[in-house]
Amino acid sequence: MVTDQGFEPLVKTSGKSGLQVHIPLTQSMSYDDTRTFMQAVASVLVDQYPRFFTTERLKKNRGNRLYIDYVQHAPGKTIIAPYSPRGTIDATVATPLFWDEVHESLDPRAFTINTVPQRVIEKGCPFHSNDS
Helix, strand or coil: CCCCCCCCCCEECCCCCCCCCCCCCCCCCCCCHHHHHHHHHHHHHHCCCCCEEECCCHHHHHCCCCCCCCCCCCCCCCCCCCCCCCCCCEEEEECCCCCCHHHCCHHHHHHHHCCCCHHHHHHHCCCCCCCC
């Protein structure tokens, strides 16, 4: 999937209950530049699709809307890296996905330290660039 602006977003599980969209940028950007860019993306999504997207940080106030977290783009903030195991009872893993795998019945808990290695062998890595 390539956007009209030429970005090719990637998706992965958070390793817990959510999904994270990564947008590889072709130019080097500072934290401030990245945050400004993502704040603009969030603003457009929330303005055009308020039933689906929000920048509300508190889960209890989001309803069923998807949270766009541009605030995380700052020095000292972290975003879980692809294939990072999480401290959950099931040993879930932040797992890159192919876009056709994203659907309502997707269960991020299915991606664990026991299932992800075989998945990579069988499917490859969606984050791997064929350009390298």
